[in-house]
Amino acid sequence: MSRRAVVAKRVDDGSADLSEIRDLARAAGYEIVGELTQTREEDAAFMFGEGKVDELAALVAETGGDAVVVDNRVGPYQMYNIGSKLPGDTEVVDRFTLILDIFGQRARTKKAQLQVELAELRYELPRAEAKASLAKRDERPGFMGLGEYDESREQDIKAQIARIKRELDAIAEKEETRRRERRESGFDLVALAGYTNAGKSTLMRQLAADLAVDENDDLHPDLDPTAESEDRLFTTLGTTTRRAETGTRDVLLTDTVGFISDLPHWLVESFKSTLDSVYRADLVLLVVDASESIETMREKLVTCHDTLYERNEAPIVTVLNKIDKVDADELEEKRRALSALAPNPVAVSGRTGENVDALSERIEAELPDWQHERLLLPMTEETMSLVSWVYDHGHVEHEEYDDDSVTLEFEARPAVVEKARAKAGELTAIESA
Numbered sequence: 001m002s003r004r005a006v007v008a009k010r011v012d013d014g015s016a017d018l019s020e021i022r023d024l025a026r027a028a029g030y031e032i033v034g035e036l037t038q039t040r041e042e043d044a045a046f047m048f049g050e051g052k053v054d055e056l057a058a059l060v061a062e063t064g065g066d067a068v069v070v071d072n073r074v075g076p077y078q079m080y081n082i083g084s085k086l087p088g089d090t091e092v093v094d095r096f097t098l099i100l101d102i103f104g105q106r107a108r109t110k111k112a113q114l115q116v117e118l119a120e121l122r123y124e125l126p127r128a129e130a131k132a133s134l135a136k137r138d139e140r141p142g143f144m145g146l147g148e149y150d151e152s153r154e155q156d157i158k159a160q161i162a163r164i165k166r167e168l169d170a171i172a173e174k175e176e177t178r179r180r181e182r183r184e185s186g187f188d189l190v191a192l193a194g195y196t197n198a199g200k201s202t203l204m205r206q207l208a209a210d211l212a213v214d215e216n217d218d219l220h221p222d223l224d225p226t227a228e229s230e231d232r233l234f235t236t237l238g239t240t241t242r243r244a245e246t247g248t249r250d251v252l253l254t255d256t257v258g259f260i261s262d263l264p265h266w267l268v269e270s271f272k273s274t275l276d277s278v279y280r281a282d283l284v285l286l287v288v289d290a291s292e293s294i295e296t297m298r299e300k301l302v303t304c305h306d307t308l309y310e311r312n313e314a315p316i317v318t319v320l321n322k323i324d325k326v327d328a329d330e331l332e333e334k335r336r337a338l339s340a341l342a343p344n345p346v347a348v349s350g351r352t353g354e355n356v357d358a359l360s361e362r363i364e365a366e367l368p369d370w371q372h373e374r375l376l377l378p379m380t381e382e383t384m385s386l387v388s389w390v391y392d393h394g395h396v397e398h399e400e401y402d403d404d405s406v407t408l409e410f411e412a413r414p415a416v417v418e419k420a421r422a423k424a425g426e427l428t429a430i431e432s433a
């Protein structure tokens with residue numbers, strides 16, 4: 001049986017757009033039974049105007065809603081005040097708790113579960129602090145017990161946060177090591193990023209289906225053949241990596257959780273180790289749903305750039321997706337209007353596969369350049385295994401054998417060149433020992 005929700009939103013001016021909060025509520029499993037909006041400045045006690053909250057209460061009673069989903073930041077006291085006007089045990093859910101709810105439902109891996117738990121605790125901490133200080137200030141005897149309880153709750157939350165952070169740090173370290181190993185194996189790491197529902201997973205399947213030389217390559221343990229797509233927000237929560245070949249380069253493509261606007265810093269921060277697969281990639285494909293209005297595309301692009309801004313290390317290629325839903329003139333207009341936020345984009349359809357070839361070429365062109373290297377190797381028992389290692393991880397251009405040495409000229413990514421040099425150094429050391 002699905003939960004029934006009334007969605008509500010307040011804006012300072014203009015008119016409130018409920019489309020995203022509706023989608024979020026549905027993604028969390030709610031059936032939407034009522035809607036309410038208000039344009040006015042924030043009320044300190046009720047967030048909405050008090051009269052509007054009475055209206056909300058009547059609407060909940062009339063529609064039999066189980067919850068009120070509010071697309072605003074609702075402070076702990078406002079939350080309490082709104083709740084006290086609503087019928088019986090109506091739940092009040094704000095945008096962040098709703099998103100956390102969705103994430104909690106989708107979390108399949110240990111990492112995702114820890115991240116959700118961390119975000120929940122970070123959400124709860126200031127509320128517990130507020131309660132504890134309120135109870136402490138309050139002289140009435142009936143509140144003293146509450147004060148003690150909440151203070152210990154606060155300590156408890158802090159200890160749990162510290163523990164989960166340590167666990168997540170350990171996971172992040174492991175993943176960093178794996179990225180390094182993959183790079184040393186000659187792979188370029190390309191990440192799909194973008195607003196939720198932009199079509200990242202659909203595009204992932206196109207690129208992998210188009211480009212994978214060996215679909216069943218089990219070179220890496222976490223390569224997952226499926227990247228689920230659905231017309232629903234936050235279909236993808238964890239990360240999926242697949243192999244794709246764009247020509248000369250070996251590419252590992254990673255699909256991950258989508259971005260969304262108006263998330264508090266601590267929530268984004270809780271998902272840092274998942275987002276690291278984007279932040280630490282060699283190239284980011286920023287996927288945008290080009291079938292939406294210019295204004296929506298602009299807002300979503302700004303959110304994406306904000307999310308990427310501080311940590312991202314890689315060059316970004318903007319991908320205008322879903323061009324099967326847009327005619328050529330409209331696409332050109334959007335391209336022009338958004339050229340500052342989305343310079344030189346590639347326009348594709350993940351659904352039909354249109355222009356995906358051009359995207360592959362672009363990936364190849366934008367990946368960081370390979371380095372040229374010439375190594376003079378002594379002829380030892382180990383030399384041929386180094387030569388074949390270089391063949392596996394780069395492109396050998398020239399190979400020349402003398403009686404007691406081998407000259408090897410090749411191109412490879414900087415990490416591979418470095419490793420080859422180190423291995424060559426070891427050969428020399430063995431020989432002179």
Ligand SMILES: Nc1nc2c(ncn2[C@@H]2O[C@H](COP(=O)(O)OP(=O)(O)OP(=O)(O)O)[C@@H](O)[C@H]2O)c(=O)[nH]1
Pocket residue numbers: 194195196197198199200201202203228229230231232233234235236237256257258259321322323324325348349350351352
């Ligand atoms: N018409 C059309 N629909 C598309 C295209 N690409 C994706 N879609 C649809 O858009 C919806 C979202 O696609 P996903 O691939 O799940 O998007 P996502 O970015 O991975 O979304 P999340 O994982 O939820 O963040 C699905 O219903 C897709 O079928 C496209 O090129 N054209």
Ligand SMILES: [Mg+2]
Pocket residue numbers: 200201202228229235236255256
């Ligand atoms: Mg997805």
